[in-house]
Amino acid sequence: MAQNKKTPNKLINESSPYLLQHAYNPVDWYPWGEEALQKARQEDKPILVSIGYAACHWCHVMEHQSFENEKIASVMNEHFVCIKVDREERPDVDAVHMEALQAMGVQGGWPLNVFLNSEAKPFYGGTYFTPQQWVKLLLNIAEAYAKDRQKLDQSAEQFVKHLNLSELKRFGIQQSQTEVSEEEFEELYRNLARQFDKKHGGFGAAPKFPMPANLLFLLRYYAHTENAAALKHINLTLHEMAYGGIYDQIGGGFARYSVDEKWLAPHFEKMLYDNGQLISLYAEAYLLTKETLYKDVVHETIAFAERELMSEEGGFYSSLDADSEGVEGKFYVFTRQELQDLFGAEEPILSKYYHVTTTGNFEHGQNILHRRISDAHFAKENELELEVLEEMVKTWKDKLMEVRSQRIRPGLDEKILCSWNAIMLKGLADAYYTFGNKRFLHLAVRNADFILRHFKQGDRLYHNYKEGKASIDGFLEDYALLIRALIRVYEITFDEKYLQEARQLTDYTLANFLDEQEQLFFFTDQSAEKLVARKKELLDNVIPSSNSVMATNLYLLGLYFDEERYQQLADAMLAQVKELVVREPGHMGNWATLYYHKLQPTAEVAIVGHQAPEMRSELSSFYIPNMLLAGTEGQSELPLLQDRSAINGKTTVYVCYNRTCQLPVQTAAEALEQLQNRTGQNPNFPAL
CATH class of the missing domain: 3.40.30 (Glutaredoxin)
Structure with a gap:
């Protein structure tokens, strides 16, 4: 390839596909590490930390527009030490700089571009910039750094002070009593219900993220209360997501989020962590409702993950890009003319089923295939036998999958992460628990053994694995999510080695991550690289927070092993955040589930x-x-x-x-x- 004639930068020896994408940029990129930080200190230069990930559309856009531009790169190289970070490999670095950005009053997102002084303390930042904006910003910061350094350093000290503030203090949380109550539980639900989108499902307005932890809590809330409104919202959300464009109607699997409130237009990247959690969610919802649609979603999503994300060794890759051939969603969409050419006389009924139009519902006359009603309803409306429709749909999917197989595929991020594999492992175990499908059990056991073989060395975990090598020490999310998955694998196999592994990893986290004073866990091991702040992850986001998962683990393992200290710590952790769980359950969904577990004896x-x-x-x-x-x-x-x-x-x-x-x-x-x-x-x- 022509680019190989160019001189690579310092990213050429990295394992992350995202970093390797930038290895031939004219920017003198460094990976995060002592070499770059020392260079900044020696040359007294400001640092640019640019953070993204392989499936990030706007990260690619900014790379093509700015980081591949020789003139812009020369400005960056002259004035800054430039560091590229894969947020999925270094969530610790990402978390510190994302919080710094938010402290600056900027809404977070990726690409994340933060400027640090030569002591690696942040003083300014932003997200995506056009080339013109970017060059202007670079020159302004370079000038300010040269002429007004003291002011920038003072600003950096204030941000570092903010970063080192305890999360409990930052959120204004007062420690509560350990007791839980039905009244408080109902208040928690009412606060969450205020966020329901009662028309399209989910929470809040666009963009729409699935938020599996919140929906799993609602399932447990319904099991406890039989509140019909909760079940109605669960079913509305799960149907709308499964019918929408956020779900790949042809190949299975979910995109990361929908840009609209109707779940129609996805941001097309497919992440392992979303799909693992949504397998768990739909499997659990099926147990309650016996809704055939939910079973289909589980089977199709596992088939997608096995087909497109699973390595030969039994691990799962991280993600599929949103783009192919530089165009977002190109791999997944169809024009009506394409479908007419493919299906002839059957095209009108297919287009009605998938809501395809001549003008399209996406860019350039393209259509995102989606549904709005059940197969039974559609068959009745169109005077078809249900079995006939189901056979037609199967034929359509097979043919469209064959067409897609001839297209240029979206990029695959081939790094394998411990925490995300643990999420998929739990999804597979939950699917087997619900459906008893031996294929799911085989995949789960194979993946569990892969994780323990390649990510665990002695008592410790690594975070990443690629081409036979693990290089980054594990974070709390790796321990917490793997422990939770191993407990579930024990429940479906009754093989005690998984439970013993979970206990050993728990004891390691207690010794190396726990803040004894606050009774919560740090995100990084005590032996990890010291950043400007050592953070704790409290809020449940699209992925549950590592502290909420760890508290749940301690609760469950306390029952399995009759360990009072585990139980007491789980209670203390919930007590620390209980006020926020009740007040802001939309950000505390997994904590809310632990609250549910405490209402009645397990x-x-x-x-x-x-x-x-x-x-x-x-x-x-x-x-x-x-x-x-x-x-x-x-x-x-x-x-x-x-x-x-x-x-x-x-x-x-x-x-x-x-x-x-x-x-x-x-x-x-x-x-x-x-x-x-x-x-x-x-x-x-x-x-x-």
Whole structure:
């Protein structure tokens, strides 16, 4: 390729595909690290930190417009030490500079461009800039740095002071009592319900992000209260997303978000973390509703992930780009003429099904395929037998997939991240828990073993893996999300090695991440590189916060291992943030689920005997969200299973709450009756 004749910059030896995309820019890019920081100190130059990720559309735009421009690059090289960061590889660096940007009064996003003084302290920043804006900004900052350095340094000190403020103080959180109450739980729900988009589903206005943690909380809230409005909003949201353009109607899988409130026009990149969580969400919703659409979404999304994101070794790649051939969404969209040429006489019914028009619903006459009603409804409207329509749709999808296979594919980010693989692992485990599909179990076990083999060395985790190499120390998100996934893998396999791995990783985090004073976890290991601030992640975003996941892990493992210290810390963590959970549940969805778990004792279900896997399968076909499962076909030292046996050689179930057990039973129906009597009537239980 012609670009290989150019001299590469310092990014050429990096593993991140995003950084490698910039390796032949005329900008003298450095990766984040001591070499670049030392150069800035020695030359007393300001630092430009430019942060993005491989699937980011506007990151690519700014690269093409500015970073590939020789004249602009010369300005950057003359006045700055330029550092490129992949936010997915270095979430710690991204978090510090994103918070700095927000402290400057700028709305965050990517590309994220922050200017630091030679001591790596931020003083100014922004997101996307046009070439003209960018050059003007570069020259203005260079001049200010030369002529008004003291003022910039003073500003930087103020931002660093802000960054080092405790998250609890920054959010104005007062520690609450550990007790939870039904009244407070209802207030929490009411505060979340104010954000419902009752017409299109989801939360708030455009752009629309799926926010799986909030929807999973609503499922648990409904299980506890049977509030019909909550279930209505869950179903509305899940239907609208599954029918919309945010869902790939042909190949399965979800895009990162929708730019409009109707879920029609996605930002076309597909991220592993979204799809893993949405598999979990739709699988759990199916358990409650038995809605066929939700089952189809799970199966199609797993098929997408296996087909397009899975490595030969059993790990999952990070993302697919929004662009192909430099055009956003080009891989996924069709003109009506293309469909007429492909399907002939069948095109009108296909176009009606997918809402295709001659003028298009996207750019340049293109159509984003989407639906608005169920197959049963569409078949009835168009006087078709449902089975006939379903066969037609299958044929359409197969043909359109074949057409897409001939197109130039979106770029694939081939780095494999521990935390994101853990999210997909839990999704696969949840899908097997719900549907009992052996393929899902195979994929889950293969991925779990891949993660433990390649990301875990001794007691510690690494964050990234590519081409046989892991190089970045694990962050709290890696430990927390993997522990949570391993607990779920134990529940579907009853293989105690996964539970023991979860416990060992938990003990490592307690020793190396915990702030004993605040009873919350730092995002970075105590041995990690020291940045200008050591942050804690409290707010649940599209991905749940590592502290909320860790608190949930401690709660569950405290039950499995009868560990009082785990339970006490989980309670203390929830107490620290409980005020904010109730006040702002839209930003605390996963914390809200932990609140739900504390309202009533969690059912501890121990299954002992040769038919333990079959009994687990029977019990897990019902929606019992506040339950953990333990099982063995023989003997076990696990506290939940210790001194329990299969009575008269027949598989036996022990249903317990707060270390107090019901009478042992030997059928799923009897166990369900004990669970039902304790948790109250649930529409998904059988009549007993």
